[in-house]
Amino acid sequence: MAVHAPTTTEVTRAGAGGDSPPSSARSSRRSGRAYRNAPYAYIAPFFLLFGAFGLFPLLHTVWISFHEYRLGGSSPTFAGWDNYAWLFQSEAFYNSLWKTLTIGIISTVPQLLFALGLAHLLNFNMKVRAFFRISMIVPYATSLVAATLVFGSIFANTAGGLVNVVLGVLGLDPISWTTGNWTAQIAIAVIVTWHWTGYNALIYLAGMQSIPKDLYEAAAIDGASRFRQFLHVTIPGLRPTILFTIVLSTIGATQLFTEPFLFGNGAGGGALGQYQVLTLFMYETGFEVGRLGRAAAIACVTLIIVILLVLLNAGLAQLRTRDKGQPLLGRRSTASTRKAAR
């Protein structure tokens, strides 16, 4: 439980350093409107760019979602809630929600577990550690399009596909990867996992290195095995990092597009919609069927879903820290006040 103390005090100290006292002291020295307004001028470029490329498209999408608007067609006409009414009675929408969830789970869970394990291994002192660490990031640095195309041929339906060759050696029949429901989802989850595991492992590794070594030493003296150290020292110490990666992966899974799009040669997500995730459904509706108003409605609903998921994750994490961490929080504050008092 004491695990957190050093990190948290560091955080509070850093927070206190950047806080009001020094800046108020400076402003009392040179007061003036120009000085007070200067920060706004400095951050204005960001907000101008954000307004043009972030906020405006967002609001425009919301606006379009209330209109009947065809790709390559005439100008939008107001349609009220029609697009949303269509969306919530569309079977394809619920199918895509479900596929997003299943592909999200079968890609995110193994990916984070692998990443955690790999980071734990890389955290040991070993030779050529830098080499292993760099090789972790190689899949992430690879172009997703190129990787997906390679995986597309690895998971080819014919007996000549690499996975099917391996299955053949094992005496199994070749699998028609893209046409099956779960086979296609698994193939896509493998691509996602391959691409993101190293990235998450590096984040975990960074988190692990902020866990003080003496905790491991203490655990080792108490006779804890490497695995027990991992369970009882590493995992609790990484909790905020894990939350962070879960939030990122959740957003990533909701926005999954390139892999299923290229895997299936189009936005249909397979003839049965086996892997038509939300974004593919949106793309198909907008750019293949050509109903931009409906696609905008899907985009808005997706945004709301992402926000809800992130809030849910954050809420769950809060619950967990409140359950287990109540005394810790108390101790945390006393520790920092003690430091501050000194």
Added chain:
Amino acid sequence: MFSARSRKAVLAVAAVSVASLGLGACGGSEASSGPVGTADPDEEVTITVDSFGGIFANYDKAGLLDQYREEHPNVTIEFSEVQQEPDYWTALATKINSGSGLADIQPLEISRAALVTSQQQDVWLDVNDTEFADQLSEETEAAVGAITTEDGAVLGMPTDSGPMAICFRSDKLEEAGLPSTSEELAAQVTDWDAYESLGQQYQEATGGDAWTDSASGYYRLLTSVEPVRNYDEEGNPTWDTNETVKPAFDRAAAVAAQGLTAGLDQFSPEWNTAMSTGDFATIACPAWMLGYIKQQAGEENAGNWSAIPLPEGLGGNWGGSFLAIPRDSENAAAAADLAAFLTSAEAEKTEFEAGLAFPSNTVAQEQIQDVTDEYFSGAPIGQIFSASAQAAPAQPLGVDDGAIDIALTEALVTVEANGVSPADAWESASSTIEDQVG
């Protein structure tokens, strides 16, 4: 600067032509040639082209672009091309929505014609407003009618048409002990049932090889010969009730369920490869497929392919394109001149003789009756495709033809690849169409 001034002048002309839209198709008020004047032979001009599916690559191959450049040394032609029409259309439609970025010539595929004529009247130049309006009378009524708006504006010049035939692997049929020349096979394929039972014979003889490439290709073939497809004359969707779609779907699905198809996605890499390996024996063959097969099957398969006409003297059409010019184009006059040249009888004849595309121009159609093709074992392709073109019905098109076709062909894929029963596949296609189009 000269070019800047002339740009303004052209813009003014474009503005006039946009303004005249409100007056309907009342012709030009400036000169006899209409709002778009004659191209100036002395002015240096660069015509940009965005294209798809090898339309301009074929013009290039047939030597037509070089010929035009020689005759018009002041003209530079810059074309770029993507292979897949859906990708092209998405990019094009996005440019139209955003109001900028169109090239001087943009081909349009016939399946988009209904949408173009009902919603993009303001975007494209009316060919009647150019000095090449007369050339339209040489084109087939079906082609011109497809791209004509309610007000009578013709938004593009027809480049080609896709009369249907059936292409087959003569070498594979010979191996299987079936009639393998164009004449012999045509005599055997007296109707669709005969075509399918030959498929069963082929399958028995070869130990299970596929008779045709895909159920969706066969479905295309079956629907192309009927008077209507997804829409009726008034533009109402009738795909779920008419005499074309459901019977054709059932027939194609039955063939798929029997395992006579190779179950390949048309235009996928596997499908392309199968053209050279001979994984299927026959394929629905619109005229533009000849060039496609040659490209994919390669020189080593020259003489292994042949073609027969559709049974019962039927004719059908799949595809065809139009060269359209944006009203806002700065080089509208020069672009119209080039487009008119490329769609002239002479040019379309040249293209077919090179085995690339079948003319939509009736004058050219009459001149190519005797063409045969060595690649296709000397089959009389001129005769076969002309007959099909003449027998082809002018099917009414609809705004959502594309979405309906995709839903139905995907349902056929589930019959082939996922073992879905034809009845279930029809149900799911129906609900998808209701969902997307309704």
